Amino acid sequence: MAGVHVSTSQSSSSSSTAASYSSSFIYMDLPVIKSKLSLTKLLGLNAIVCGIEFCGSAAFCFIPPMLLKAGISEQYMSMVLGVGPLMGIFLVPIIGRSSDKCTSQFGRRRPYILLLSIVLLFSLFILLTAKYIGTVIVGGGEVGRFTTILFLVIGSVFLDFTCQVCLTPCEALLSDLSKDTDQHGKCFTVYSFMISFGGCVGYLITALDWSGSYVGTYFGTQENCIFITLIIMYIISMFLTFNTAKEIPLRDILKINSEKMSISSMKPADLGYVSDEPANEDSNHADSLEFNVTISVPFTKWSTINLTNLKQHIISTSYSMLPTVLKRLFNIPYVLRQLALANFCSWTAVMIFNLFYTDYIGQSIYKGDPNAPEDSELRNWYDEGVRMGSWGLLWHCILSAIYSTFIDRIASNLNLQKTYLIGMASFTVSLFIMLFANDIWLANICATCTGFGYATLTTVPYLLLTAYHDNSDVYFCDTHNGCIVPYRGIGADLSILDSAYFLSQVMLTGFMGYIVQHCGSVLAYIVCSSFMGLLSLFCIFNIVYEPNQMTKFLKNSKRVVK
Structure with missing residues (x-):
């Protein structure tokens, strides 16, 4: 197995680089004296992250059954659940780059968090009232049924979209507030803990029987109780975060630093902003783009195989046909390409497990059938398997929350590379053992151990990215013929990692159903998850975690160009 990384080299003159600096700018973090963040403040900053995961884990336990009850087939339900991540692939980079340049008096990140939070609350309200609107306001019948389905689909898509996209400005906010404080590790450790804790609370809320309680009697149904609870809890978490986060507006930062520095003697990068895009991106980049495919096999002497005989006009034509958002994904530093590839493979493995584990338990371990008639023996066995599988996911979240508190110390x-390897290796080994498990207790023990991988994946990539930005002169100076690859803000680069997460979900919704149908067994879920976990290990070997690795990369790049 080999890790494949594609490097791009772009030749341009130093004068064109200077011109690109003056064309458009992204405002970056400027040196402002900051104080240490206490644990109380870190918990307050991450309260909204806990609320997002709380809403996501709890709501999506009920959304698939609600869609099926409304009359949507499983095929169309999978398509509905894939729309949100697909929107995220295209919109998250735009949101990340826009937040880097935001000059609002409320800061750079909070306006976007507030806007996305409003959409999230609105989607919860739509899901809460969809059936009432269709049956009472519209009046039932076919029109009422169509209205109910329409509102359920809209609510599901926007809830899925905002629950994931809102994390990007939250991550950027943490990076901003911890900059120059040496607290990146602590910040993202608390971030990972709050995500896992929110998942635990979400699963517990859905496991409770609300129908026999006073709250259930007052609000009518289990779904109503859940969604009203989610709305209230999210508003509280949003208030805690906004009350804790004290962002300095970008224009104030520029003003403070302009008083301290002689702007006329500074380079564009010293001012805290550099080119958003190279000048004449479509023409210059496409004309000079040269793909060098490097195949690395860990622990062997076979290091590089260079494919340099690709037709230049094919590359230029293919690149020019790409949307602007996708072009920007190629125009990123080498370290981010390697990290995004590892992140994509890791998230694909984890999401296959998270989404399909209970279905695997119900059909493979308990030998049930989800398509069997209601109250039949096969259907009851399947439902029992889903319930027992949910306990495995709960313990998965609990272990993830506990382990996340130790990741900073382990790293x-x-x-960071070894920490990443340990987390994903434990995940992959657990999945391989699960392949041979015929007992629910062994399967749930393996499911619990996958929490190591989840905690690692919600911490280490962000620690690596903040480390890159702390030493950007080293990690982001991919030089090709003397030109510097354009540097972007932390929000834009976080969106690259989150786009890899969205892409993994889009691929799952598009291909996993076909793979299982072709194989004829839900065991394919675990096989695919373990395979992607193994692939992620090879990708992790190629990520950059020390400055001297960039020196070796630059030497190899110059050798390839020659």
């Missing part, structure tokens, strides 16, 4: 004793 300081080892390094």
Whole structure:
């Protein structure tokens, strides 16, 4: 197995680089004296992250059954659940780059968090009232049924979209507030803990029987109780975060630093902003783009195989046909390409497990059938398997929350790459053992151990990215013929990682159903998850975690260009 990384080289003159600096700008983090963040403040900053995961984990336990009850087939339901991540692939980079340049008096990140939070609350309200609107306001019948389905689909798509996209400005906010404080590790450790804790609370809320309680009697149904609880809890978490986060507006930062520095003697990068895009991106980049495919096999002497005989006009034509958003994904530093590839493979493995584990338990371990008639023996066995599988996911979240508190300490004793490897290796080994498990207890023990991988995946990539930005002169100076690859803000680069997460979900909704149908067994879920986990390990070997690795990469790049 080999890790494949595609490097791009772009030749242009130093004068064109200077021109690109003056064309358009992204405002970056400027040196402002900051104080240490206490644990109380870190918990307050991450309260909204806990609320987002709380809403996501709880709501999506009920959304698939609600869609099926409304009359949507499983095929169309999968398509509905894939629309939100698909929107995220295209909109998250735009949101990330826009937040880097935001000059609002409320800061750069909070306006976007507020806007996305309003959409999230609105989608919860739509899901809460969809059936009432269709049956009472519209009047039932076919029109009422169509209205109910329409509102359920709209609510599901926007809830899925905002629950994931809202994390990007939240991550950027943490990076901004912890900059120059040496607290990146602590910030994202708390971030990972709050995500896992929110998932635990969400699963517990859905496991409770609300129908026999006073609250259930007052609000009518289990779904109503859940969604009203989600709305209230999210508003509280949003208030805590906005009350804790004290962002300095970008224009104030520029004003403070302009008083301290002689702007006329500074380079564009010293001012805190550099080119958003190279000048004449379509023409210059496409004309000079040269693909060098490098195949690396860990622990062997076979290091590189260069494919340099590709037709230039084919590359230029293919690149010019890409949408602007996708072009920007190619125009990123080498370290981000490697990290995004590892992130994509890791998230694909984890999401296959999270989405389909209970279905696997119900059909493979308990031998049930989800398509069997209601109250039949096969259907009851399937429902029992889903319920028992949910306990495995709950313990998965609990272990993830516990382990996330130790990741910063482990990374300081080892390094970020080894920490990443340990987390995903434990996930992959657990999945391989699960392939041979015929007992629910062994399967749930393996499911619990996958929490190591989930905690790692919600922490280490962000620690690596913040480390890259702290030493940007080294990690982001991919030089090709003396030109510097354009540097972007932390929000734009976080969106690259989150886009890899969205892409993994889009691929799952598009291909996993076909793979299982072709194989004829839900065991394919675990096989695919373990395979992607193994692939992620090879990708992790190629990520950059030390400055001296960039020196070796630059030497190899110059050798390839020659």
